[in-house]
Amino acid sequence: MRTILRVAVVIALCSGAACTGKADPAVSPSGRVPTASGSAAAPRGQVNLDCSDPIDIVSSPTGPLRGILDVVGVDITSTLQVSRTDGPHRLFAKTGLLVRAGREGSLTVPASWATRLSIAWGNNAADWTTGLHIPVCPAPPAASGRWLVFPGGFSVDKAACVPLQVRAGKETITVHVSVGARCRG
Numbered sequence: 001m002r003t004i005l006r007v008a009v010v011i012a013l014c015s016g017a018a019c020t021g022k023a024d025p026a027v028s029p030s031g032r033v034p035t036a037s038g039s040a041a042a043p044r045g046q047v048n049l050d051c052s053d054p055i056d057i058v059s060s061p062t063g064p065l066r067g068i069l070d071v072v073g074v075d076i077t078s079t080l081q082v083s084r085t086d087g088p089h090r091l092f093a094k095t096g097l098l099v100r101a102g103r104e105g106s107l108t109v110p111a112s113w114a115t116r117l118s119i120a121w122g123n124n125a126a127d128w129t130t131g132l133h134i135p136v137c138p139a140p141p142a143a144s145g146r147w148l149v150f151p152g153g154f155s156v157d158k159a160a161c162v163p164l165q166v167r168a169g170k171e172t173i174t175v176h177v178s179v180g181a182r183c184r185g
């Protein structure tokens with residue numbers, strides 16, 4: 001129950017300015033997780049996730065967030081609510097992203113969706129992108145969990161079942177997220 005409450009708090013926190021996806025030059029360090037040291041620059045065409053200031057730390061993906069390739073937790077079970085925005089597309093769906101400490105990966109919008117879908121996660125200066133590189137984020141204190149929670153979400157032209165490619169190591173899978181419209185099946 002406590003973990004479900006944490007996920008609900010994360011989603012509620014995401015309703016604030018931190019989920020707009022607009023860059024905010026002010027950094028509010030939490031002191032809970034240090035900046036990833038020595039993390040390489042993002043691969044060409046991708047934006048690096050800033051590991052330095054997650055909004056929470058949890059022990060595992062729960063509730064609507066599902067662990068994907070043991071690198072991220074994404075809500076692939078709910079239909080995300082959309083609202084009008086001044087982001088890169090006309091609609092925005094807020095949702096948290098879980099990132100497994102110590103694991104590198106990426107989230108990529110397939111090329112066929114690149115003009116209709118953008119993603120952004122991070123608590124400091126999240127940038128809209130079609131490719132998010134997840135560097136090896138340092139592990140938080142052992143007692144607090146291994147999954148870092150970041151606010152953000154999806155920006156779309158219209159409600160849709162959107163594809164999102166998740167990569168970890170040499171493995172890549174495509175998941176589908178219900179952004180304002182339920183995925184079939």
